[in-house]
Amino acid sequence: MRxxxxxxxxxxxxxxxxxxxxxxxxxxxxxxxxARTRGLLGRDSVEGTILLSPxxxxxxxxxxxxxxxxxxxxxxxxxxxxxxxxxxxGLPRLRARHVLEAxxxxxxxxxxxxxxxxxxxxx
Numbered sequence: 001m002r003x004x005x006x007x008x009x010x011x012x013x014x015x016x017x018x019x020x021x022x023x024x025x026x027x028x029x030x031x032x033x034x035a036r037t038r039g040l041l042g043r044d045s046v047e048g049t050i051l052l053s054p055x056x057x058x059x060x061x062x063x064x065x066x067x068x069x070x071x072x073x074x075x076x077x078x079x080x081x082x083x084x085x086x087x088x089x090g091l092p093r094l095r096a097r098h099v100l101e102a103x104x105x106x107x108x109x110x111x112x113x114x115x116x117x118x119x120x121x122x123x
Contacts, residue, residue, distance in 0.1 A: 007035045010122040012049055012100070017111035025049055025102075025110060027120065040067060040101050049102040051120065057092035058099055060084045066104035070112050071096035078116045081107055 010027045017023040026048030030036045036052045041062050052058065058069055063086040071080040071093040079095055083104050100112065112118065 006031050008122060010120060012051070013119040013121060014111045014116060015119075016116065018109065023110050024121075027051055029053065029120070029122065040065075046101075046103055049100050049106075051098060051100055053098040055099040056094070056096035057090050058084070058101065059089045060086045061089070063087075068100075068102050068104050068107040068112075070100040070107055072098040072100065072118065076118050076120065078112055078114055078118065081113060 008029045010029060012025040012027045014023045014025065028048070028050040030039060030050055030052050036055055039052060039058065040046055040050060042064070044064055056071070060067060066083060066085045069082050069084055069090060070078050073079050073095050074097045076098070080093055082090065084090060100107070100118075107113075
């Protein structure tokens, strides 16, 4: 993400999804400090995913659901994917510049795995 327009919406595009092809996922962008610290806190579900940028770690304190977390480097390449239960503290990833959060179990179906490149398309 070269330019930062702030909080907003868009789509996450994943190439090479299971079964081949491209997957386009609804995306919330949390670029402000306030939006990043809020993330998915207090939600029962999320449609699609949320991108925290910049970020290199997350926590799930006060979350109501387990989440999938993908750590992205500056080129939007996935460097780690974890599932976190509520009440956990994720370790910072030194090379991570962005973090994706989604409901647990969804990222594997989208093809978000270590080494995958994603694209952010802003509205």
